[in-house]
Amino acid sequence: MAEIRDILQQFLTYMEPAEWLFIGYFLAVNLTYTLLVIISFFYIRHQQNYYQVFNLKGLFNSNLYKPVSILSPAYNEEVNIIASVEALLQLHFSDFEVIVINDGSTDDTLKLLIEHFDLYEIDRPVELPIDHKPIKKVYRSSIYPELKVVDKENGRKADALNAGINVASKDLVCSIDADSILEPDVLLKLLKAFMEEENVVAVGGIVRIANGCTIEDNIVKKVDLPKSFLGRIQTVEYLRSFLFGRVGWDYLDSLLIISGAFGVFDKKAVVEVGGYLHDTVGEDMELVVRLHRHFKDKGEPYRVRFLPEPVCWTEVPESWSVLGRQRNRWQRGLADTMMRHKKMLFNPKYGRLGMLAMPFFFFIEMLGPVIELFGFGYFLIVLLLGGFNSTFVLLFLTVSVFLGMVLSITSVLCEELSFRRYPTLGNIATLTLYAFLENIGYRQIHTWWRFKGLIDFIKGDKAWGVMTRTGLSSNSNVTEGIKKLKDSVSNFFGSLKYWLVVYGVTVIVIALILHVLIDNGVIPDVYSIVRAELGI
Amino acid sequence: MDISVYLLLIVSMVLLGLTLVLFLSAIIIRVRHRNWSAKLENYRKTLMPHVLNYLEEGNEKEVIEQFTGKNLEYYAFEKIITEMLTHVEGTEADKLKELLFIEPIFDHHFNLLRSSDDVARVKACNYFSNVRLVNFKVIKKLKGYLDSPNQMLVFSAATALMGSDDVNLRVEALSRVAKKDFLSEMAMIELFHKFHSDEDDQNEAEGEALKIVLDEQDIPPANRALFIKGITEIGYYNLVNYLLEKLQDPSREWNYPEVLSAIIKAQGEFNNVKSIKTLRRYLDHEAPEVVVSALEELGDYGSEDDFIYFKYLLGHEDKNVKKAIVYALLKNGFKESEILQEVPESDIKLITKYVLMYVHEKRNETNFNG
Numbered sequence: 001m002a003e004i005r006d007i008l009q010q011f012l013t014y015m016e017p018a019e020w021l022f023i024g025y026f027l028a029v030n031l032t033y034t035l036l037v038i039i040s041f042f043y044i045r046h047q048q049n050y051y052q053v054f055n056l057k058g059l060f061n062s063n064l065y066k067p068v069s070i071l072s073p074a075y076n077e078e079v080n081i082i083a084s085v086e087a088l089l090q091l092h093f094s095d096f097e098v099i100v101i102n103d104g105s106t107d108d109t110l111k112l113l114i115e116h117f118d119l120y121e122i123d124r125p126v127e128l129p130i131d132h133k134p135i136k137k138v139y140r141s142s143i144y145p146e147l148k149v150v151d152k153e154n155g156r157k158a159d160a161l162n163a164g165i166n167v168a169s170k171d172l173v174c175s176i177d178a179d180s181i182l183e184p185d186v187l188l189k190l191l192k193a194f195m196e197e198e199n200v201v202a203v204g205g206i207v208r209i210a211n212g213c214t215i216e217d218n219i220v221k222k223v224d225l226p227k228s229f230l231g232r233i234q235t236v237e238y239l240r241s242f243l244f245g246r247v248g249w250d251y252l253d254s255l256l257i258i259s260g261a262f263g264v265f266d267k268k269a270v271v272e273v274g275g276y277l278h279d280t281v282g283e284d285m286e287l288v289v290r291l292h293r294h295f296k297d298k299g300e301p302y303r304v305r306f307l308p309e310p311v312c313w314t315e316v317p318e319s320w321s322v323l324g325r326q327r328n329r330w331q332r333g334l335a336d337t338m339m340r341h342k343k344m345l346f347n348p349k350y351g352r353l354g355m356l357a358m359p360f361f362f363f364i365e366m367l368g369p370v371i372e373l374f375g376f377g378y379f380l381i382v383l384l385l386g387g388f389n390s391t392f393v394l395l396f397l398t399v400s401v402f403l404g405m406v407l408s409i410t411s412v413l414c415e416e417l418s419f420r421r422y423p424t425l426g427n428i429a430t431l432t433l434y435a436f437l438e439n440i441g442y443r444q445i446h447t448w449w450r451f452k453g454l455i456d457f458i459k460g461d462k463a464w465g466v467m468t469r470t471g472l473s474s475n476s477n478v479t480e481g482i483k484k485l486k487d488s489v490s491n492f493f494g495s496l497k498y499w500l501v502v503y504g505v506t507v508i509v510i511a512l513i514l515h516v517l518i519d520n521g522v523i524p525d526v527y528s529i530v531r532a533e534l535g536i
Numbered sequence: 537m538d539i540s541v542y543l544l545l546i547v548s549m550v551l552l553g554l555t556l557v558l559f560l561s562a563i564i565i566r567v568r569h570r571n572w573s574a575k576l577e578n579y580r581k582t583l584m585p586h587v588l589n590y591l592e593e594g595n596e597k598e599v600i601e602q603f604t605g606k607n608l609e610y611y612a613f614e615k616i617i618t619e620m621l622t623h624v625e626g627t628e629a630d631k632l633k634e635l636l637f638i639e640p641i642f643d644h645h646f647n648l649l650r651s652s653d654d655v656a657r658v659k660a661c662n663y664f665s666n667v668r669l670v671n672f673k674v675i676k677k678l679k680g681y682l683d684s685p686n687q688m689l690v691f692s693a694a695t696a697l698m699g700s701d702d703v704n705l706r707v708e709a710l711s712r713v714a715k716k717d718f719l720s721e722m723a724m725i726e727l728f729h730k731f732h733s734d735e736d737d738q739n740e741a742e743g744e745a746l747k748i749v750l751d752e753q754d755i756p757p758a759n760r761a762l763f764i765k766g767i768t769e770i771g772y773y774n775l776v777n778y779l780l781e782k783l784q785d786p787s788r789e790w791n792y793p794e795v796l797s798a799i800i801k802a803q804g805e806f807n808n809v810k811s812i813k814t815l816r817r818y819l820d821h822e823a824p825e826v827v828v829s830a831l832e833e834l835g836d837y838g839s840e841d842d843f844i845y846f847k848y849l850l851g852h853e854d855k856n857v858k859k860a861i862v863y864a865l866l867k868n869g870f871k872e873s874e875i876l877q878e879v880p881e882s883d884i885k886l887i888t889k890y891v892l893m894y895v896h897e898k899r900n901e902t903n904f905n906g
Binding site: 049050053063064065066122123124125126127140191194195196197198389391392395396398399402403405406409410412413416417420425428429432 | 538540541544545547548551552554555558559561562563565566567569655658662687688691692720721722723725726762765766769889892893895896899900
């Protein structure tokens with residue numbers, strides 16, 4: 001026991017100089033986020049003020065505006081595919097086509113599409129400027145001429161999107177996930193970016209969480225918060241990430257990420273840079289960074305935009321293991337993109353992108369988990385060894401939790417000032433509560449997932465990982481009920497370790513608070529009193 | 537107490553306070569919004585019967601009486617009327633538009649237009665884009681905002697002016713915004729289409745007025761080309777010969793490739809046979825996009841002499857030119873073999889691809905048309 005204590009003590013001595021690294025990192029992260037919050041707060045208000053300006057009328061009498069091809073890759077989506085495509089076909093926009101890319105599904109996805117939409121075969125495109133796995137057949141619907149279906153050999157999402165781009169006949173391509181639910185006026189709202197500025201090559205919209213919402217015919221009818229702990233935590237995360245992260249980067253003209261769940265790109269620009277990369281798990285971010293790099297290298301004017309108003313709803317994982325795999329993949333994708341484009345890092349040629357956005361994503365988003373994990377470890381060892389200033393430790397912990405909370409609640413406030421999607425006062429209170437709860441346990445687990453993602457990237461893991469979805473439809477039957485029961489049992493044991501971490505962190509925090517209160521004489525040290533009474 | 541602990545304690549307190557303030561702000565904003573929505577709904581319930589009554593009997597006095605001067609009323613009134621306008625047409629729509637013009641609403645928006653705040657000005661511009669523009673002072677203000685450095689205000693003011701019945705006023709607005717290079721192509725298309733009135737009898741006057749815009753020298757070439765495309769799309773036939781003259785105009789502003797290309801396409805769209813001779817000259821133009829346009833339009837007229845020259849042009853270094861030639865020849869009944877025998881060995885693969893693309897497009901078009 002004493003030996004372990006010595007080793008830990010030695011570790012602390014070695015790590016002493018790193019204390020400044022932790023504090024520096026802590027300050028850098030929070031200062032950057034605070035700056036982004038302030039920028040976003042005013043930028044969203046500014047955008048809201050001018051929201052009514054581009055009240056488009058004349059444009060839709062013309063063929064000169066930019067029409068859109070919606071690309072929806074589908075792999076084994078037989079359960080949702082018809083409803084999802086039907087919903088896409090109902091979007092409010094004058095000139096658009098929907099291209100479903102059946103990425104070698106092994107279920108009845110294609111068969112259902114052929115039957116339901118009365119598809120007939122048309123010629124495959126002759127010109128294929130972007131590489132992808134071979135296209136078997138291309139179909140068009142005789143009911144909806146604007147619907148095309150591409151049947152191709154299985155690649156991955158990036159490969160399917162590339163095939164879709166080759167088949168697309170419109171100026172803009174909108175890539176979505178198979179489970180994305182687009183609001184009916186989403187394309188009209190996205191067009192605003194192209195109205196406001198010339199040379200826009202990519203636009204992203206906000207992705208909101210559909211879990212907990214009432215969905216009918218693939219349209220969100222009533223917005224509500226998810227019922228699960230993880231769903232709610234992710235709601236706070238998404239609000240923070242989109243409402244001040246991306247809005248802020250958009251203002252600084254340094255947006256590096258457009259979500260794969262929903263983004264619109266200028267087809268010509270995407271073809272020019274060679275489409276999506278096949279051998280990465282972060283193809284959405286990589287494409288955006290490549291577009292930046294390409295246009296900066298050529299010295300041509302361009303813009304990558306984020307608009308907080310066009311909304312796409314998506315289902316988020318509510319099981320710890322699936323969420324862990326997703327975050328692991330995101331981290332690998334981020335690391336891959338950073339390493340591929342490391343030349344941009346601190347390169348003044350790329351302006352704010354090279355000097356601000358890339359360093360932020362490299363040091364804070366990519367390497368952050370390493371520093372944070374060491375920080376947590378260091379903190380834990382200090383607690384284990386005792387002899388620390390408990391008041392100092394508790395206050396440091398309080399400051400870091402409150403800073404995180406302030407940032408999260410500001411995004412809730414931004415939401416209140418602008419879009420007000422969550423309808424009740426209870427929703428606001430719940431979001432605030434989860435902004436607090438995410439710091440206790442979840443944040444540490446999240447850091448671990450990201451750290452693991454980084455290690456897996458170094459090991460060369462490029463697997464996508466199985467993303468099980470529970471589905472957004474409320475329909476269910478007995479078989480599904482039994483399946484759900486089995487899933488819940490397996491989820492319970494699968495998630496036990498994560499809950500143990502959450503409880504563990506909670507116990508540590510409570511113990512620390514008690515320690516401080518006793519140290520400062522706020523509550524009596526019952527343990528010592530009893531020992532004294534017993535004369536021990 | 538240790539200074540670091542003291543400092544952390546202060547920071548914790550500040551952050552705790554900030555957290556509470558932010559949370560309470562969010563709650564207060566929500567409560568205020570809820571109250572505001574309730575008031576709005578009440579006002580709507582009060583106002584609606586009077587508006588419906590007005591539509592039947594034309595008595596605007598009782599609508600005016602509903603105003604007590606609160607900001608909410610102006611907002612609600614405008615919202616109700618503009619919403620209703622999306623559902624009605626003809627006389628009823630005209631009557632509703634008249635209602636937007638009643639004194640309290642007009643005065644409120646005129647005050648907004650005169651304010652120093654761009655956001656308020658934009659709101660006023662949006663209002664004036666929905667009403668008859670007859671007030672001289674309003675028009676003067678709107679014209680003034682066309683020179684604003686704020687592109688949102690410029691666009692809004694131009695949009696409001698495009699709502700006028702007076703072609704000269706619309707053309708003045710179009711001419712002034714056309715010179716700006718900060719409005720996007722899409723914004724310009726929107727304004728051009730707003731310039732065009734739905735009244736057919738205005739077409740000729742609009743066409744004539746557009747000559748004034750196009751004669752301006754300092755319009756960026758992209759905007760000039762865009763307007764020509766708009767002219768073609770809307771169908772201002774009285775500009776065909778004017779544009780043909782401009783095709784032969786040596787002035788710099790008429791000789792940018794995008795401008796030439798747009799005029800050439802316009803000649804084709806308007807089926808102006810008189811332009812054929814002039815178009816041929818552009819087959820040797822240095823800019824490939826101009827050559828492509830000329831090829832596309834001449835391909836539609838189908839003269840034997842042209843096709844011989846087209847085949848000769850297959851040696852052109854630009855791929856788009858080669859593609860346009862292949863398409864033009866195939867469209868005019870030439871066979872793949874006839875085209876391929878005119879091209880060097882190195883180009884056979886490329887030309888075959890263009891032939892396949894043409895066949896593919898035609899077949900899909902035929903399938904689609906049944």
